[in-house]
Amino acid sequence: MSATAAPLHAIVGRGPDGGWLIALCSGPARPLEVEHVSDVELAARVRAIEEDCAPRWTVRSLRGFAPRMLAEGIRVRRAHDLLLCHAILRDTIALDPPLASSERWTRLDVVAEPQPGLFDIDGGPERGDGFDEVLAQWQAQIAVLDRARDGRLTLLCAAESAGALIAEEMTAAGLPWSVDVHEGILREQLGPRPQGIGRPRLMAQLAARIGELLDDTTLNPDSPPRLLRALHRAGVFVESTSKWQLSEIDHPVVEPLLEYKRLARLFTANGWTWLDEWVRDGRFRPVYVTGGVVTGRWASSGGGALQIPRQLRRAVRADPGWTLVSADVAQLEPRVLAAMAQDHAMADAARGRDLYEGVVRSGAVGSREEAKYAVLGAMYGATSGESGRLVPRLRTVFPRAMGLVDAAARTGEQGGVVSTLLGRGSPRPGDDWRLVQSQAGNPDAGSAAEARARGSARERGRFTRNFVVQGTAAEWALLWLAEIRHRLMALPTASAPAVASGPVFASRAHLAFFLHDEVIVHAPSEQADAVADALRGAAAAATQRLFPGFAIDVPLDLHVSEDAGEGA
DNA sequence: ACTAAGTGCGCG
DNA sequence: AAAGCGCGCACTTAGT
Numbered sequence: 001m002s003a004t005a006a007p008l009h010a011i012v013g014r015g016p017d018g019g020w021l022i023a024l025c026s027g028p029a030r031p032l033e034v035e036h037v038s039d040v041e042l043a044a045r046v047r048a049i050e051e052d053c054a055p056r057w058t059v060r061s062l063r064g065f066a067p068r069m070l071a072e073g074i075r076v077r078r079a080h081d082l083l084l085c086h087a088i089l090r091d092t093i094a095l096d097p098p099l100a101s102s103e104r105w106t107r108l109d110v111v112a113e114p115q116p117g118l119f120d121i122d123g124g125p126e127r128g129d130g131f132d133e134v135l136a137q138w139q140a141q142i143a144v145l146d147r148a149r150d151g152r153l154t155l156l157c158a159a160e161s162a163g164a165l166i167a168e169e170m171t172a173a174g175l176p177w178s179v180d181v182h183e184g185i186l187r188e189q190l191g192p193r194p195q196g197i198g199r200p201r202l203m204a205q206l207a208a209r210i211g212e213l214l215d216d217t218t219l220n221p222d223s224p225p226r227l228l229r230a231l232h233r234a235g236v237f238v239e240s241t242s243k244w245q246l247s248e249i250d251h252p253v254v255e256p257l258l259e260y261k262r263l264a265r266l267f268t269a270n271g272w273t274w275l276d277e278w279v280r281d282g283r284f285r286p287v288y289v290t291g292g293v294v295t296g297r298w299a300s301s302g303g304g305a306l307q308i309p310r311q312l313r314r315a316v317r318a319d320p321g322w323t324l325v326s327a328d329v330a331q332l333e334p335r336v337l338a339a340m341a342q343d344h345a346m347a348d349a350a351r352g353r354d355l356y357e358g359v360v361r362s363g364a365v366g367s368r369e370e371a372k373y374a375v376l377g378a379m380y381g382a383t384s385g386e387s388g389r390l391v392p393r394l395r396t397v398f399p400r401a402m403g404l405v406d407a408a409a410r411t412g413e414q415g416g417v418v419s420t421l422l423g424r425g426s427p428r429p430g431d432d433w434r435l436v437q438s439q440a441g442n443p444d445a446g447s448a449a450e451a452r453a454r455g456s457a458r459e460r461g462r463f464t465r466n467f468v469v470q471g472t473a474a475e476w477a478l479l480w481l482a483e484i485r486h487r488l489m490a491l492p493t494a495s496a497p498a499v500a501s502g503p504v505f506a507s508r509a510h511l512a513f514f515l516h517d518e519v520i521v522h523a524p525s526e527q528a529d530a531v532a533d534a535l536r537g538a539a540a541a542a543t544q545r546l547f548p549g550f551a552i553d554v555p556l557d558l559h560v561s562e563d564a565g566e567g568a
Numbered sequence: 569a570c571t572a573a574g575t576g577c578g579c580g
Numbered sequence: 581a582a583a584g585c586g587c588g589c590a591c592t593t594a595g596t
Contacts, residue, residue: 223592224575240581242576265577268590293586297580304588307578332580333585380584387583466585470580516580516586 010034013042022134025055043072066168073503081164083107084291085157094423099144156422162482167288173501174283175512182315193272206260213253278303296474314565321496325531327556328518331355336473339552340421343400347552364397379469381462405465412464413457420471483538494524528560
């Protein structure tokens with residue numbers, strides 16, 4: 001490698017409509033060499049430099065840069081996304097002062113991008129940054145990271161950027177999706193595809209039956225107010241038409257109504273229209289919005305990628321000669337809580353596959369069901385009901401873990417900010433929140449104002465309580481993803497037939513889906529075992545990275561099969 | 569005719 | 581209108 005000899009390199013390329021696309025190759029401090037290249041030359045230069053020294057490519061947004069490189073068949077190994085890292089470093093409380101906030105480096109909250117392949121979002125090249133501005137922001141971020149006492153924020157920025165790279169790669173590769181299987185499910189559940197407007201046959205039949213049972217043949221079950229009135233007329237006194245309320249009522253209309261709701265959901269959210277719009281060439285290509293949730297979780301835009309109903313997972317099918325390796329973490333969040341709080345008792349309970357059984361063994365509660373309610377209630381801030389009743393029992397058995405979430409809740413209630421393990425900060429309370437709190441402090445404030453203030457304080461406490469756990473779990477997941485990518489890149493290319501996953505992934509095992517604590521890898525069949533090892537090894541590595549020196553089990557449920565259906 | 573808010577349900 | 585967190589999307593209704 002000639003990396004040490006090469007100067008710090010900046011490539012400045014013209015975007016399609018005259019803006020700038022800038023990539024800085026960072027590395028050890030070296031003289032800066034700026035190279036202007038035309039749009040046509042850009043890909044070739046990136047490829048050459050990547051092969052030469054695998055730098056950490058620094059760009060305004062990987063959402064602009066990565067898809068373009070992938071389309072050219074180029075895959076960069078490391079990157080730094082200035083928009084995403086600006087958001088982290090601006091809001092962190094691990095640094096005083098944090099990075100200066102700048103409008104110019106704040107992601108515009110973006111509209112869904114209907115046509116994958118365009119990259120004019122998030123102020124990509126078209127936003128018109130000057131090179132000096134990008135360089136200055138990069139230097140500001142590097143300076144802030146150098147000042148940090150430990151490497152946590154640096155790790156977080158690297159993981160966040162790796163995540164952004166992976167998100168673009170997964171969109172490019174797509175999730176292999178069988179239109180035939182999907183249509184089979186639709187036909188079986190709903191009947192044939194309706195021509196033009198109108199309900200599918202089985203939905204229409206149910207709607208008619210509901211109308212008869214409620215004595216209103218013009219009733220539209222899709223209208224909650226009318227449905228509620230019709231239910232009341234028929235003597236069904238529910239307060240809303242939600243399914244959890246209906247399911248507690250004993251009346252002949254309940255069954256067809258719940259069935260109607262189930263089918264309506266399938267039809268409107270994942271019916272034929274969804275297939276037409278989102279599945280092309282046997283691939284579902286959702287757009288992931290990395291850093292889209294304040295906790296650091298990903299959001300998605302379009303296609304409801306994060307809400308694929310489990311009943312449709314059967315439509316996820318490997319291509320011939322390929323297989324799907326899926327893995328998810330059992331009870332990630334409480335495991336992360338135990339480790340970040342250094343709670344050895346809870347880590348003991350977490351030993352093995354089922355944390356809830358471990359909680360029972362600890363003696364805190366009597367049954368697995370109770371353990372589940374108690375643990376979820378602890379992380380979400382339950383105060384009443386079954387869950388709220390059980391939470392206090394955990395305080396005596398797991399004082400450190402409970403102390404951590406309780407402290408986070410108190411901070412939030414008082415208007416403070418909390419932080420994940422790697423240093424992502426929670427948002428400050430909004431003006432309206434503070435107004436409500438200060439109004440309650442006025443001498444002439446009524447009891448209603450005080451109740452409102454208490455309510456919103458507790459609400460915020462539940463948010464910050466959950467933030468530290470959800471956010472740190474998201475960090476574990478990012479580290480896992482990055483490590484998976486790294487290990488998959490080390491596998492040889494396949495002898496299996498090439499698949500329709502774009503130039504980079506046609507012959508390589510690749511991440512195809514990610515959802516908070518689970519991944520799906522599309523891999524040549526002969527590499528199934530190697531991929532499974534990679535997923536397990538990556539999980540162990542992520543755990544070591546995030547919780548060095550602390551023993552915590554993070555077991556995976558792993559499946560290898562041709563489809564990603566339940567229990568496959 | 570168009571938009572914003574409310575409702576309900578899917579996912580973790 | 582879940583108790584108890586975080587999301588996205590489709591549909592209806594109320595408001596302009």
